[in-house]
Amino acid sequence: MEETDIRKYAQLMQELGLTRLEFSGPDQSVRLERAVSAPAAVSAPAAVFAPAAAAPAPAADNGRFVSVRSPIVGLFYAAPAENAEPYVSLGDRVKKGQTLCIVEAMKLMNEITAEEDGVITEICVSNGQMVEYGAELFRIQR
Numbered sequence: 001m002e003e004t005d006i007r008k009y010a011q012l013m014q015e016l017g018l019t020r021l022e023f024s025g026p027d028q029s030v031r032l033e034r035a036v037s038a039p040a041a042v043s044a045p046a047a048v049f050a051p052a053a054a055a056p057a058p059a060a061d062n063g064r065f066v067s068v069r070s071p072i073v074g075l076f077y078a079a080p081a082e083n084a085e086p087y088v089s090l091g092d093r094v095k096k097g098q099t100l101c102i103v104e105a106m107k108l109m110n111e112i113t114a115e116e117d118g119v120i121t122e123i124c125v126s127n128g129q130m131v132e133y134g135a136e137l138f139r140i141q142r
Contacts, residue, residue, distance in 0.1 A: 003107075010108070019111075066116050068138040070131045074105035078127040086127075088138070092120045100138055103131060118142045 009021055022031040070076070078086040078101055087099050094100065094114045103110045118140035125137055 006108070064142060065121065066118060066140045066142060067136050068100060068112065068115065068140060070103055070112070070133060070135045070137055072103055072105045072110060073133050074103040074110070074131060076125045076127065076129050076131045076137065077102040077104060077109075078123070088120050088123075090120055090123060094118060094120060094140065103137075112137065114140065116140065116142060 012018070013021055020031070024031075078088075080087070080102070087101055088094060095117050096114055098114045099111045100114055100120075101112050103112055120138055121141045122139035123137075124139065125131055125135065131137065
């Protein structure tokens with residue numbers, strides 16, 4: 001697949017408010033998804049291309065905290081757009097599946113979601129910072 005094709009699909013996803021795009025095998029199989037609880041107006045960037053296996057793996061810290069780690073190398077974005085409010089702030093209560101941030105890799109925007117309910121006790125990186133695979137992004141108290 002060429003970069004121009006990927007860009008076309010990303011634009012289509014943004015226009016239609018899709019949250020997942022999946023391709024398969026040589027005979028081509030395409031799957032499009034839209035989150036049921038997604039708001040009517042979708043703000044950029046909404047494209048998610050991270051495979052399900054790359055979801056952030058929470059690591060226990062004394063059983064009271066969950067560490068949300070980056071599943072990929074990329075740029076950390078705390079908000080959906082430059083002048084928008086961040087997805088979460090210190091002290092915010094989050095629910096499992098709630099978007100916490102975006103990690104951009106190769107011009108693709110990957111939403112990072114909470115694996116458990118809890119309260120954001122630490123934001124470990126700053127907006128626009130480059131993060132490595134496995135870097136701690138957030139610490140959530142259960």
